[in-house]
Amino acid sequence: MTVGARSAICSSIAARPHEETAVARDIDFDLIKEAKELASRCYDGKNHHVAAAARAPDGRTVVGMSVSHFLGGPCAEVVIIGSAAAQRIYELTTMVVVGLAGRVLIPPCGRCRQALFDYFPSMDILIGDPPAVIPIAELLPLPYRRWLTDPRGVSSMGGNHEDPFAGR
Numbered sequence: 001m002t003v004g005a006r007s008a009i010c011s012s013i014a015a016r017p018h019e020e021t022a023v024a025r026d027i028d029f030d031l032i033k034e035a036k037e038l039a040s041r042c043y044d045g046k047n048h049h050v051a052a053a054a055r056a057p058d059g060r061t062v063v064g065m066s067v068s069h070f071l072g073g074p075c076a077e078v079v080i081i082g083s084a085a086a087q088r089i090y091e092l093t094t095m096v097v098v099g100l101a102g103r104v105l106i107p108p109c110g111r112c113r114q115a116l117f118d119y120f121p122s123m124d125i126l127i128g129d130p131p132a133v134i135p136i137a138e139l140l141p142l143p144y145r146r147w148l149t150d151p152r153g154v155s156s157m158g159g160n161h162e163d164p165f166a167g168r
């Protein structure tokens with residue numbers, strides 16, 4: 001896929017009916033800049049392809065690079081979840097994911113959408129050029145909920161969850 005084709009995909013995502021949301025919310029351009037600078041600094045074309053940066057409610061940022069490995073290395077978004085916990089940050093409000101050595105804002109993959117939704121269900125994702133703010137819940141309509149199949153899953157899947165069976 002060409003760079004132009006990828007940009008077109010990101011642009012088409014940004015042009016979806018999320019624009020009302022994008023207009024109503026501020027774009028965190030500092031976070032975008034940080035993610036792009038990280039990508040341009042740390043993209044190595046081999047093991048670390050995608051950069052991500054996330055904003056905590058107190059203004060701190062958490063950054064991460066993807067880890068390529070044949071066992072299924074984690075995407076940058078998942079690296080951030082662990083890195084945030086290492087700083088005792090358990091809430092993130094906004095995330096931006098950057099590909100192509102910092103040239104494009106890309107949407108999280110399906111696996112990351114589920115993980116981000118589970119950990120930070122109110123998180124916004126910045127996607128496209130120009131960037132749009134898209135809530136993670138809109139990126140993952142009808143999300144999988146483990147407790148719908150196994151109530152014990154509430155405590156074992158990670159993330160911020162209310163136990164729907166509490167008190168029953």
Ligand SMILES: [Zn+2]
Pocket residue numbers: 075076077108109110111112113
């Ligand atoms: Zn991913």
